[in-house]
Amino acid sequence: MRAMILAAGRGERMRPLTDHCPKPLLPARGKPLIRYTLDRLKAAGYEEAVINLAHRGDQIRAALGDHHAGLLIHYSPEPEGALETAGGIRQALDRLGDEPFLVVNGDVWCDHPLTPPETMKAGADRPLAHLVLVPNPEHHAQGDFALDGDRVGLEGGEMLTFSGIGWYDPALFRDLPPGRRALGPLLREAIAAGRVTGERHTGEWRDIGTPERLAALDAELQKR
Secondary structure (H helix, E strand, O other): OOEEEEOOOOOHHHOOHHHOOOHHHOEEOOEEHHHHHHHHHHHOOOOEEEEEEOOOHHHHHHHHOOEEOOEEEEEEEOOOOOOHHHHHHHHOHHHHOOOOEEEEEOOEEEOOOOOOOHHHHOOOOOOOEEEEEEOOOHHHOOOOEEEEOOEEEOOOOOEEEEEEEEEEOOHHHHOOOOOOOOHHHHHHHHHHOOOEEEEEOOOOEEEOOOHHHHHHHHHHHHOO
């Protein structure tokens, strides 16, 4: 199974830090955020990863090269302004193969093991997506989706926050026309059709979306 790290965003909320450095390369305890994710992918048994690039993507390519600890890295360049999540995945499909793949936001720090769920290994009846959901952080108290057993819903239960970690069947994106596309509407359509499973992760998870959250993570990791 292959993985994709979303690294093309401008990182507006992280300015001024991202004016001259792409967000995935911002360090916590002296180590770029994206390297924590790459290390976790390698530990989980992934052998190849795709990274999409837009804002200062040349810096990411120069910092990582084509390999990381034996993990083969492919790049999927996007135009200035990027293609949003679904558009970026759609553009990278030829690099991700025909089997389900993992997608991780480049600005999350999480101790999830990233082990592929059994539901995504099934045959033709497998879901279109499997999402990792987390308890709502203070900055997103309303949550995104409900979870009933392993089924993700739009309502009808405790609302949880989408972690930015999910496995996807390529069929979810294959018929999309190329171009800028958000993931949210696509997921909600699949959820309404009963084609999305999920799990609740109660371990460590942080959305490193602001300088303050990056500083908090850095301070905590310095103590370990």
